[in-house]
Amino acid sequence: MMQMDAIPTTRAEALEADSRDPLSAARTAFDLSEGVIYLDGNSLGPPTRLSLTALERTARQEWRIGLVRSWNDAGWIDLAANAGAKIAGLIGVDPGETVVCDSVTVNLHKLAIAMARRSESGPVIVEADEFPTDQYVAKSVADLLNTEFVRVESGAGGRALAQRGGVLVKSVVNYRTAAVADLERDEEAAHQGGGSIVWDLSHATGAVKINLKAAGARAAAGCTYKFLNAGPGAPAFLFVDASISVGLTSPIPGWMGHAAPFEFDAEYRPADGVRRFACGTPPILSLASLDAALSAFQGVAVEDLERKVRNLGDLCLARAETLGLQTVSPPVGSRRGGHVSLCHDDAYAVVQSLIARGVIGDFRAPNLIRFGFSPLFVRRQDVWDAMDALAAVLASAEWDSPRYRQRAFVT
Amino acid sequence: MMQMDAIPTTRAEALEADSRDPLSAARTAFDLSEGVIYLDGNSLGPPTRLSLTALERTARQEWRIGLVRSWNDAGWIDLAANAGAKIAGLIGVDPGETVVCDSVTVNLHKLAIAMARRSESGPVIVEADEFPTDQYVAKSVADLLNTEFVRVESGAGGRALAQRGGVLVKSVVNYRTAAVADLERDEEAAHQGGGSIVWDLSHATGAVKINLKAAGARAAAGCTYKFLNAGPGAPAFLFVDASISVGLTSPIPGWMGHAAPFEFDAEYRPADGVRRFACGTPPILSLASLDAALSAFQGVAVEDLERKVRNLGDLCLARAETLGLQTVSPPVGSRRGGHVSLCHDDAYAVVQSLIARGVIGDFRAPNLIRFGFSPLFVRRQDVWDAMDALAAVLASAEWDSPRYRQRAFVT
Numbered sequence: 001m002m003q004m005d006a007i008p009t010t011r012a013e014a015l016e017a018d019s020r021d022p023l024s025a026a027r028t029a030f031d032l033s034e035g036v037i038y039l040d041g042n043s044l045g046p047p048t049r050l051s052l053t054a055l056e057r058t059a060r061q062e063w064r065i066g067l068v069r070s071w072n073d074a075g076w077i078d079l080a081a082n083a084g085a086k087i088a089g090l091i092g093v094d095p096g097e098t099v100v101c102d103s104v105t106v107n108l109h110k111l112a113i114a115m116a117r118r119s120e121s122g123p124v125i126v127e128a129d130e131f132p133t134d135q136y137v138a139k140s141v142a143d144l145l146n147t148e149f150v151r152v153e154s155g156a157g158g159r160a161l162a163q164r165g166g167v168l169v170k171s172v173v174n175y176r177t178a179a180v181a182d183l184e185r186d187e188e189a190a191h192q193g194g195g196s197i198v199w200d201l202s203h204a205t206g207a208v209k210i211n212l213k214a215a216g217a218r219a220a221a222g223c224t225y226k227f228l229n230a231g232p233g234a235p236a237f238l239f240v241d242a243s244i245s246v247g248l249t250s251p252i253p254g255w256m257g258h259a260a261p262f263e264f265d266a267e268y269r270p271a272d273g274v275r276r277f278a279c280g281t282p283p284i285l286s287l288a289s290l291d292a293a294l295s296a297f298q299g300v301a302v303e304d305l306e307r308k309v310r311n312l313g314d315l316c317l318a319r320a321e322t323l324g325l326q327t328v329s330p331p332v333g334s335r336r337g338g339h340v341s342l343c344h345d346d347a348y349a350v351v352q353s354l355i356a357r358g359v360i361g362d363f364r365a366p367n368l369i370r371f372g373f374s375p376l377f378v379r380r381q382d383v384w385d386a387m388d389a390l391a392a393v394l395a396s397a398e399w400d401s402p403r404y405r406q407r408a409f410v411t
Numbered sequence: 412m413m414q415m416d417a418i419p420t421t422r423a424e425a426l427e428a429d430s431r432d433p434l435s436a437a438r439t440a441f442d443l444s445e446g447v448i449y450l451d452g453n454s455l456g457p458p459t460r461l462s463l464t465a466l467e468r469t470a471r472q473e474w475r476i477g478l479v480r481s482w483n484d485a486g487w488i489d490l491a492a493n494a495g496a497k498i499a500g501l502i503g504v505d506p507g508e509t510v511v512c513d514s515v516t517v518n519l520h521k522l523a524i525a526m527a528r529r530s531e532s533g534p535v536i537v538e539a540d541e542f543p544t545d546q547y548v549a550k551s552v553a554d555l556l557n558t559e560f561v562r563v564e565s566g567a568g569g570r571a572l573a574q575r576g577g578v579l580v581k582s583v584v585n586y587r588t589a590a591v592a593d594l595e596r597d598e599e600a601a602h603q604g605g606g607s608i609v610w611d612l613s614h615a616t617g618a619v620k621i622n623l624k625a626a627g628a629r630a631a632a633g634c635t636y637k638f639l640n641a642g643p644g645a646p647a648f649l650f651v652d653a654s655i656s657v658g659l660t661s662p663i664p665g666w667m668g669h670a671a672p673f674e675f676d677a678e679y680r681p682a683d684g685v686r687r688f689a690c691g692t693p694p695i696l697s698l699a700s701l702d703a704a705l706s707a708f709q710g711v712a713v714e715d716l717e718r719k720v721r722n723l724g725d726l727c728l729a730r731a732e733t734l735g736l737q738t739v740s741p742p743v744g745s746r747r748g749g750h751v752s753l754c755h756d757d758a759y760a761v762v763q764s765l766i767a768r769g770v771i772g773d774f775r776a777p778n779l780i781r782f783g784f785s786p787l788f789v790r791r792q793d794v795w796d797a798m799d800a801l802a803a804v805l806a807s808a809e810w811d812s813p814r815y816r817q818r819a820f821v822t
Contacts, residue, residue: 250551268551365675
């Protein structure tokens with residue numbers, strides 16, 4: 001059982017807890033703006049100073065001066081594997097079992113097809129409250145492979161796998177509620193039924209302790225622009241267990257997944273291990289930013305990340321309760337991902353009025369105020385002050401204005 | 412017939428021709444290094460000044476200060492469609508028929524599957540000298556769809572399509588030789604046989620005049636980091652004819668291809684038109700660089716691009732002949748893409764020794780020296796001087812040294 005911290009009950013206690021935070025030094029890695037409390041690092045992480053420097057170096061030195069030579073001289077050719085290796089420790093796998101490539105969507109497509117072909121039979125399964133894209137990908141893969149698509153109720157994916165085999169596409173942390181999946185239980189069910197799971201780590205990596213190998217997980221993909229702070233639209237990562245990778249076939253064979261990319265063979269020969277799932281030329285600028293952003297996690301224990309996000313979430317929920325707000329997230333004291341969703345009939349307008357006060361969270365339809373507690377830079381005092389702002393917004397009903405009600409795209 | 416320019420026969424004539432070049436102003440858009448003749452813009456284009464500025468603004472202002480708000484406030488959400496629209500004019504399609512997303516590899520996969528499903532029968536076809544990745548993708552799509560994979564000899568793709576239908580994946584400009592495909596003839600054959608072609612425009616866009624709509628083309632993908640100068644690993648683009656897009660199903664449905672991405676529907680509802688082929692969150696940094704790089708093409712006639720690359724290629728070939736070098740490229744006076752490949756048994760070492768002299772071309776196995784003539788910034792005088800350097804390298808045999816023979820990755 002993870003040791004839990006007491007929930008601050010005053011701003012002074014919040015400050016005091018911050019002063020004892022083992023992650024407090026990590027905040028200096030970020031180039032944060034004054035006067036903004038950023039509770040949306042679960043959607044788009046802010047830049048680390050090292051990412052900004054890396055981007056400038058990659059563009060102005062490596063691209064402008066080095067030109068095509070930088071594929072060798074600046075190590076661009078190894079960047080996807082190197083950045084992938086740095087993520088391995090955050091998800092409990094070996095450095096050679098991860099690679100950075102494509103988007104989460106494309107990686108789920110590749111992995112779901114590869115795992116379905118391995119299972120040879122059974123449906124493609126998702127749970128009803130799964131992230132929409134994961135549902136679309138699962139259905140599309142079933143269509144492509146002429147197999148059944150099954151949508152089961154929330155939490156019933158493991159049971160379906162045990163009974164019917166096939167492939168389940170499932171998030172480790174739910175994007176709405178932040179509920180955390182039971183990897184061991186679901187993997188046990190998958191083994192029972194002869195099926196497999198493609199885990200989506202997007203809302204989990206960098207916020208909760210994930211030990212994929214210990215749980216028996218064999219395939220996963222995840223996002224780098226949320227808690228990993230790689231930058232807008234940065235490429236995703238992908239994990240395949242080394243003991244099965246040689247038997248897997250990616251449906252999108254590209255030259256970066258070839259055993260010898262520069263031989264320009266007419267016949268495809270997949271690289272050993274997870275690299276066979278890389279395909280096109282990787283986006284070097286974003287990769288350089290990711291690689292640099294991951295430095296902020298060096299020396300950080302994943303236990304400390306999860307312990308902190310739970311404490312920040314608990315603090316948010318405890319104060320929300322005093323404001324009479326309901327939540328769809330796991331309650332105070334439970335295991336939970338890096339965010340919390342509070343219910344309000346006018347959630348959109350409330351979020352907008354908070355943004356006007358410098359507290360940035362996001363809205364999820366139809367009625368959720370979502371706050372993310374990215375553990376490397378959000379402090380207890382930030383959560384305290386954000387909840388003060390929320391209390392003020394609700395007390396004054398300042399959200400109830402056409403200015404805040406008018407909808408625009410929000411991610 | 413395109414009007415052709417005389418081939419300079421002296422350096423003075425080269426300089427004189429440069430002074431009359433309608434594209435000469437475009438060169439000032441680039442931040443080029445002194446002392447380097449860059450003949451590898453066909454592999455990785457150099458940065459425009461605007462791209463470097465856009466990257467800095469996107470990272471330091473929009474990402475760092477704007478944070479997640481920049482999806483709306485900085486227009487990130489529209490960037491993929493806007494950049495796509497700017498490419499439309501270079502390939503002869505309407506602005507609403509293109510989108511920027513994923514890599515060329517992933518886009519070929521999506522389009523080949525969508526077009527194969529539309530045709531309903533017939534093999535997936537490639538020609539024997541096709542770019543290796545295109546061959547891999549074609550074979551993989553055939554495997555996925557349980558249909559036949561057919562590799563025909565070079566130039567025989569259209570004939571195969573006319574006879575058997577199905578889907579042909581074909582480059583408009585061959586990556587080795589720079590031979591240009593006959594789009595009208597092949598599309599005519601495709602219509603005859605009830606099949607379709609997925610065109611790969613990677614080595615063509617920004618170098619030759621392409622008029623996809625006039626040729627009856629219905630689907631294409633292409634690269635942005637070559638002649639479009641978007642930056643290393645920048646995302647690819649994708650075209651689908653508006654009159655058929657509503658009947659096409661992308662095999663990778665992601666939220667960016669959804670009709671209403673922010674409604675988070677459990678059911679996928681594809682966007683109208685080509686945007687249904689977008690899938691994951693687009694890489695904003697690279698997109699910003701691409702969008703800025705495309706400004707260098709504003710006001711440029713595609714006829715002038717092709718006319719210039721042919722003149723530069725002719726100049727290279729005419730001088731190569733005096734050095735006794737053979738070519739696999741279309742000869743002087745023929746239609747040709749933006750590069751030329753010269754044969755030499757020790758091509759790798761020759762290329763390395765040229766790089767040491769500041770003339771950057773690339774090597775393609777087993778025996779090709781490849782020079783690219785990116786028309787916005789390469790001048791006749793550059794080609795003249797590069798061929799002087801090549802003559803000197805060959806005359807002195809300075810390439811014949813372990814330093815230049817030692818192989819490293821070269822892209």
